[in-house]
Amino acid sequence: MYTETVMDHFRNPRNVGHMENADGVGQVGNVKCGDIMKIYLKINDEIIEDVKFETFGCGSAIASSSMATELIKGKSIDEAVELSNKAVIEALGGLPPVKVHCSVLAEQAIKSALYDYAQKTNKTIKGLENFNPEDEEEFGCH
Amino acid sequence: MYTETVMDHFRNPRNVGHMENADGVGQVGNVKCGDIMKIYLKINDEIIEDVKFETFGCGSAIASSSMATELIKGKSIDEAVELSNKAVIEALGGLPPVKVHCSVLAEQAIKSALYDYAQKTNKTIKGLENFNPEDEEEFGCH
Amino acid sequence: MNKKLYLDNAATTKVKKEVIEEMKEYFDVMYGNPSSQLYELGRKSKEAIEKARKEVADFINADEKEIYFTAGGSESDNWAIKGVAFANKNKGNHIITTKIEHHAVLHTCEYLEKFGFETTYLNVDQYGMINLEELKQSIRPETILISVMFANNEIGTIQPIEQIGEIAKEHGIIFHTDAVQALGGVRIDVKKQHIDLLSVSAHKVGGPKGIGAMYIKKGVKIDNFIHGGGQERGKRAGTEGVQNIAGFGKAVELAAKNFDEHNDYLIKLRTKLIEGIKANIPDVVLNGHPTNRLPNNVNFSYKYVEGEAILLLLDMEGIAASSGSACTSGSLDPSHVLLATGLDHGTAHGSIRFTLSDEITEEDIDFVVETMRAIISRLREISPLNK
Amino acid sequence: MNKKLYLDNAATTKVKKEVIEEMKEYFDVMYGNPSSQLYELGRKSKEAIEKARKEVADFINADEKEIYFTAGGSESDNWAIKGVAFANKNKGNHIITTKIEHHAVLHTCEYLEKFGFETTYLNVDQYGMINLEELKQSIRPETILISVMFANNEIGTIQPIEQIGEIAKEHGIIFHTDAVQALGGVRIDVKKQHIDLLSVSAHKVGGPKGIGAMYIKKGVKIDNFIHGGGQERGKRAGTEGVQNIAGFGKAVELAAKNFDEHNDYLIKLRTKLIEGIKANIPDVVLNGHPTNRLPNNVNFSYKYVEGEAILLLLDMEGIAASSGSACTSGSLDPSHVLLATGLDHGTAHGSIRFTLSDEITEEDIDFVVETMRAIISRLREISPLNK
Ligand SMILES: Cc1ncc(COP(=O)(O)O)c(C=O)c1O
């Protein structure tokens, strides 16, 4: 049911872990729905120097987190903000329809972390003007 | 579903055929129900010297006719009148429940033929006082 | 005893060698539950089901998503009729079917009376064909379902399905057809024939017993029949009989592959048997349509004799067939189908159906004709009728 | 990769060798239709069915005449509930069942709402046991059916069936039990336990998929569910899946023969697995009753991790199991059974069910414990929870 890339990122997730003194942290999802993603960013000169994630969730949630972190690592904030769930799905070689929400969560988690960074540093990030980290709470499960 | 005796009497029915100048003829059943039995009797000195039957019907109808004729052949009228469908079933080694009516038909056919003999000869036969060949028409099928 | 001749293929068929082969591994190698997609055994089972679904869909020109596996023709018929009735009760309570349907349709319609549904049973002519004018005239504003069988199981008559489909469509009425006997013997094209629901069963085409399918055209409003787990895309609950489904798929694949060749051969045999019986046995009546009939179906009534007795004598010669006689079913009346074609009870009692298969040869047909000639003449000697 | 360990025997079982052996000849040797009693092939099929019927009847202390074959547990459940509801509507419209039934029961009860029926869903305690007092208090004058499962498919909890039967009997209410999971693992005695209707399925006890049975106590008022031909003494239409029925009979025969030995062994394995997991993995919750549970069922929740991820990693180690996580079923919520026992959503998402079989050894159990220890600790490292 999962592509080889999904399985690879699930089995050997990249960028797993906690980060002390992160410049931005975002967490989305909730226990009730069975998916929580937490993203930590280390940002230097508008560049995402390092990224870590922790995820509670199914295989595709872990793989989506892993892939999403890979896709933004070393990229500029502007590039990271543009990361869409579609891009994550594409990079994973596809996700089953019932798992698409995992890629959405990954996108949201990264935006959340960037938002947190913007808040902490009093910056505005282009593309996050309308983003509200509270919003996704309203999604309900899936 | 049939005993060996039934199959034997069906395969090699005894006393099949038409009889010219029979002393008594009885026919019961109807085409609608799929069973007609016709019994011919040759009676001499109150003894059934010969008996023939013709039957339109299923295997057990033919076997019942055959067995019933065997059971009364050479017997006295009094004995023949006492032939019950149970005796036919017993002699056949049993009949499936849905086929019991075939043995009833055989009993009725013989009684009918004896009744016909009694009518023709103006005799009364003990045991046939309450017999009415028209009755069985009311049975309906089976 | 002679070679055994199985001539009751409308009752059920031998499971084909290739089908058994296909089924094998799903017993103890690929035995996973198809709902378990998270391990390999489950995924393999699911694949087997989807492969079979495609075979069935392709064979009747349906989309795979429109095929649902069931426990057989009877469940499909029950589902179609009850499902449509209960889902469309707000629209109406009237069903149209025919007098010659299988009991799975007739008894279901009768049962629905207790829920306030009414059924019109269309007449058939002496060949078993319905009258399209009568159908049109039977349609009421509250008619929600027309259920007419594709081909009859006893007399083999094939109905004008495409025209019936058109009439149903014109009136916006759901059209179900019981194609259990038609599968493999007649071209089925659910799109061209405007069919909304269609019932089939594996064991009539060389597949295993106890598995069938229903075609449900996308968008047709129908209630579920077996509620429970999410199998069959939430429309038919119950752990799938994977091995049976795989076998069904294979049987359909084979039927599709050899369709013309197979049926041409059967029609040749059928013609030979019909001609042979007509030429050699007096006082017989061919039941069903002379040409518009299933390739494998030969049904005659033999006057003055009764069907069960014929079957027993045939069995002794190693020939398996079936009869429309009441005596063979334990019921009171002979076949409702034969009576609907206008046969009198007596004649109906003396009917025998032979349904042929690929395994039968022309020599076998000669043997059947000769055997029947002997049996009928013998039973007529015993019979008091026609003397 | 290691040896493959199939630990999802509650989902379905491998078909036993002896069962396959028993089924074989009904495909292409004894392939007759059991309704065709006038030739040998048909009679042989019928005999096979009646032999299997006796096995099933004997195993649950029923009369042969009280056993009816169906397409599986789901059909049996649907038949029991709809059949009783539709046949007894004049007496009342109230059904009592539990919150932890299989969907074949729950969705059927929900469906019946549209026909005016009402259902009370009994609560269960943390172990999954119903409360007999609550049952008694739920009974109304219009209650026509109590349906309580014998043993639960997810957590293995066994209900006090005999007491429930007594209560139903006292009140003159029909008692149905879904014994699909109980068959083979718990002693079933329909007389002693006052059971009126009971559902079972072959594929949970080493038989083939797509065949089941219903016990209907003599005299219980129930409508037919699949209408049509006269099969199953006129109570369940459709050409019988003879090969499947023969296999079911054999599977039951084997289950009856090795009952104690088999279950003692499973309980030994179960105990070892439960103790092993408790001793080696922190923050786990045993789901279901500690002792009053199916011999082959082990169900734990592992906090801070999600079930699908566990299953995927187990699959890589060659272990097949199942989970109560929503992610494995495509549904929104985790298992309704686990939630009914009071688990919070998060914990419920992290539940894994192992269901054992004879083929599993004690060494296998050690391997499972060690594998689970590694998997859980790895996933907890990835998890943001409990840090
Ligand atoms: C408790 C219970 N009831 C009913 C069923 C349904 O049985 P089947 O899959 O044979 O339809 C199952 C198994 O899936 C079950 O575990």
Ligand SMILES: Cc1ncc(COP(=O)(O)O)c(C=O)c1O
């Ligand atoms: C026309 C027709 N409909 C329905 C059925 C029922 O199919 P099944 O026996 O698979 O339930 C049959 C066969 O028995 C049939 O011939």
